[in-house]
Amino acid sequence: MLQTEVQDVIQAEAKRDPRITRTRRLLQNALTELLSEKNFPDITVGDIADRATVNRATFYAHFEDKYALLKYMAQERFESALSAKIERAPGFTLANLRLLAVTAYEFLGGFMGHCAPSGPPSSNDHEAIFAMHIQTCIYEIVLAWIRALPPHKRVESPEVIAKVTSWVIFGFGFQANETRQPKRLPPETLADQMLPVLTAGIGALLA
Amino acid sequence: MLQTEVQDVIQAEAKRDPRITRTRRLLQNALTELLSEKNFPDITVGDIADRATVNRATFYAHFEDKYALLKYMAQERFESALSAKIERAPGFTLANLRLLAVTAYEFLGGFMGHCAPSGPPSSNDHEAIFAMHIQTCIYEIVLAWIRALPPHKRVESPEVIAKVTSWVIFGFGFQANETRQPKRLPPETLADQMLPVLTAGIGALLA
DNA sequence: CGTCATATGTTGCTTAAACGACAAACGATG
């Protein structure tokens, strides 16, 4: 029953037994609840399973450990937030890239720095872990977009482009939310600062 | 899988598969949600099952029809509201009788007359059906209390006593909430009006 | 009246979740 990441995505397309969807939703909600009560390291798999009214063995049937669940949550929520923004056809366009960035910045701003100097420093650990998965999400989305480009626009190494793009988009937003700015820039502003540099590159600045 | 009422109570004591508990909770929540959106007659079994993320066949494995679910909800919630009030040992005492009445009046006041002249008259139907089940609840609780009386206090026909008691308690509260009073009496006042008459009877008033 | 669509129950088979038990890793405590 345990799924690898790739099989997971494949199965997401195919019709899934509704019990699977429901169980994962219960587990997600359970972890979310627990995170508002205590820190991630203090939460056990048993806690999550109990809260979700799910057997502990069932948890392991879906996720390797609690980190895998956290990762799944990050991806799941980010992708649903994005697909809510992109009604039109997805694809490697400037407009979509901007939507992707804006979504990422809204998303990162949404949960980062919720309990900064108040809580103990360890309480921010799971936020960082959680945030890092967003980069993977962005990478995979961009990669898929590039691979779907029409033949005459094909590029040498989609992976390299996707890496650069995803890290710029992600890192820009991560840093903006990590350092506790007095005034936090709106997601759109962040995106519009980042995009020209990303598209034009820094070659012209070199001596 | 379908359970009769009595088997149900029995199984409630024995350990139940958590899936059963969870499924019923999902169905209850689904119906509650739907009732806030449309009237009971307009809700289909399919609607409830969909909202609960449960198969329609599974619904029928638990309840005969939507009325059975409504009844189950009424009983379930009333009994949990009562047991929250009675921390001490249950039993046929004046104090417990008062708690039972107060709980009933709070409960009836809680959902009756929520959409009185605003909604169509048919929208109150399910409220009445729902309310009537409370009488059954009260009856069964009182009956159990009487049957648990110590041997020297045994009574001829527990059923008759339970019927009278339950109908007085219930009817008193039903009428108070049904007729839309300008000022609604608090549950405790209702209970204290009703109790002396119930305990002393009306014999002394007869010519 | 017929018929078309929808809702209701029911059934046999498939699949995911529950359970208990297990070995192993870990951390605290004596």
Next chain:
DNA sequence: CATCGTTTGTCGTTTAAGCAACATATGACG
């Protein structure tokens, strides 16, 4: 160091939930 309690993964068996298909109602509309 040894030991205890807890958490972690895993496995085989049992059981409840999903599903598709079916035979009825029920009800609106031409």
